[in-house]
Amino acid sequence: MTYDYHEPETLAEALDLLAKYGEDAHLVAGATAFTLLWRQGLLRPGHVVGLRRIASLGGITTAGAGLAVGATVTHREAERSADVRRYCPALTRTFASVATVRVRNQATLGGNLAHADPAQDPPPMLIALGAEVVAASKTGERRLPVEELFTDFFTTTLGREEIITSVRFPALAPGTRATYVKFLPQTADDYATVSVAATLRLATDGTVADVRVALGAAGPTPIRARSVENALRGAWPDAARVGEAAATVDVDIAPFDDVRGSAAYKREMARVWTARALTSLVERGA
Amino acid sequence: MKLSHTALVRAPRARVWKLITDLPTAARCVPGVAAVTPSPGGGYKGSLLVQLGPVRLVLDGDVALTATDETAGKATVRADAKDSRLGGTVRATMDLALIDKGADTELRITSDVQIAGRIGEFGQPVIQRKADQLMSQFAECLARTLA
Numbered sequence: 520m521t522y523d524y525h526e527p528e529t530l531a532e533a534l535d536l537l538a539k540y541g542e543d544a545h546l547v548a549g550a551t552a553f554t555l556l557w558r559q560g561l562l563r564p565g566h567v568v569g570l571r572r573i574a575s576l577g578g579i580t581t582a583g584a585g586l587a588v589g590a591t592v593t594h595r596e597a598e599r600s601a602d603v604r605r606y607c608p609a610l611t612r613t614f615a616s617v618a619t620v621r622v623r624n625q626a627t628l629g630g631n632l633a634h635a636d637p638a639q640d641p642p643p644m645l646i647a648l649g650a651e652v653v654a655a656s657k658t659g660e661r662r663l664p665v666e667e668l669f670t671d672f673f674t675t676t677l678g679r680e681e682i683i684t685s686v687r688f689p690a691l692a693p694g695t696r697a698t699y700v701k702f703l704p705q706t707a708d709d710y711a712t713v714s715v716a717a718t719l720r721l722a723t724d725g726t727v728a729d730v731r732v733a734l735g736a737a738g739p740t741p742i743r744a745r746s747v748e749n750a751l752r753g754a755w756p757d758a759a760r761v762g763e764a765a766a767t768v769d770v771d772i773a774p775f776d777d778v779r780g781s782a783a784y785k786r787e788m789a790r791v792w793t794a795r796a797l798t799s800l801v802e803r804g805a
Numbered sequence: 806m807k808l809s810h811t812a813l814v815r816a817p818r819a820r821v822w823k824l825i826t827d828l829p830t831a832a833r834c835v836p837g838v839a840a841v842t843p844s845p846g847g848g849y850k851g852s853l854l855v856q857l858g859p860v861r862l863v864l865d866g867d868v869a870l871t872a873t874d875e876t877a878g879k880a881t882v883r884a885d886a887k888d889s890r891l892g893g894t895v896r897a898t899m900d901l902a903l904i905d906k907g908a909d910t911e912l913r914i915t916s917d918v919q920i921a922g923r924i925g926e927f928g929q930p931v932i933q934r935k936a937d938q939l940m941s942q943f944a945e946c947l948a949r950t951l952a
Contacts, residue, residue: 739930
């Protein structure tokens with residue numbers, strides 16, 4: 520089994536190749552997910568389009584107090600970036616928690632998002648930070664919140680002729696705290712049984728001014744836990760209220776049985792780890 | 806893998822029975838099914854396109870009604886299909902039961918699905934969810950067809 524490998528040097532060339540080969544084309548950046556699916560025999564495209572030589576898809580830039588991360592930036596580049604660390608140390612830790620160094624050296628942020636595996640680490644953190652995906656096609660460019668990218672297991676709203684070009688992170692309000700926690704009962708490089716990302720900002724009176732919570736491995740897509748957010752926003756975040764808010768995560772998630780636990784166990788772990796994430800943010804101090 | 810699905814079809818039992826035991830017509834309600842044509846053995850040949858994320862399965866095979874009991878409202882459908890490009894087979898036995906609910910009919914489908922080869926790499930949660938989606942779209946379509 521073979522395929523023709525194309526390495527365009529501009530976005531326009533890549534879009535031309537997608538238009539030319541249609542359903543017989545498959546995009547790759549680091550090709551970590553593609554290689555597994557190809558070796559398993561589940562993907563048999565006639566044409567593979569590699570994006571790594573397109574300079575405009577790389578690089579990390581600051582935009583005001585926000586951040587733009589190119590689609591072909593690897594997890595390792597993001598993990599080691601001073602700009603990412605300045606923007607949000609929890610985002611650095613999230614990238615550092617992905618699989619192993621070998622995988623992080625190869626896998627890219629754009630590829631991670633396009634692959635849409637619900638157990639990946641970065642998406643929940645991106646959702647909690649309010650990040651947007653930028654996607655380009657021959658008809659122009661569109662931006663959408665990361666939580667609106669995913670529709671199902673390994674499925675996104677991206678059209679066949681669209682390419683993710685970057686991820687944009689908004690400026691965070693001063694005093695915003697962030698964390699990413701993952702429950703790994705087996706090995707450190709495993710996919711999480713559940714993972715939780717959260718951002719929190721307290722008002723001067725100590726109530727919750729803003730909060731965003733998102734979970735990985737808790738359903739067919741990364742999930743924003745709006746029930747938890749609504750239960751906490753405007754409230755005084757004492758232990759009881761945080762516990763009550765974390766319990767509402769049950770409404771937001773849709774876990775399934777697999778080798779990392781039963782659906783019922785994951786529901787319980789989602790509540791526990793949501794409470795731990797929120798408690799750590801409340802207790803941290805600004 | 807055992808799967809079970811229940812749907813309420815807003816039509817009387819006799820009409821639902823007529824539709825689901827007419828396989829070529831009922832198959833039009835399964836999303837992704839291409840032409841269903843009679844085969845010499847008494848069943849039908851058909852093709853089902855299933856998209857699982859980046860993976861497209863084209864399942865070509867045979868489908869037949871292997872048992873019917875109109876009085877009890879029960880029928881059994883057997884399907885054998887393979888994807889020759891990716892490699893893998895799907896064998897399904899679906900027991901259909903129609904339960905009279907006045908003006909409506911409850912359709913219960915209990916399936917025993919055996920998946921072999923590369924298709925099985927996806928794992929049960931993904932396959933179960935896809936089956937759930939197909940079944941709920943099938944039931945909605947039956948209801949629309951009989952409306």
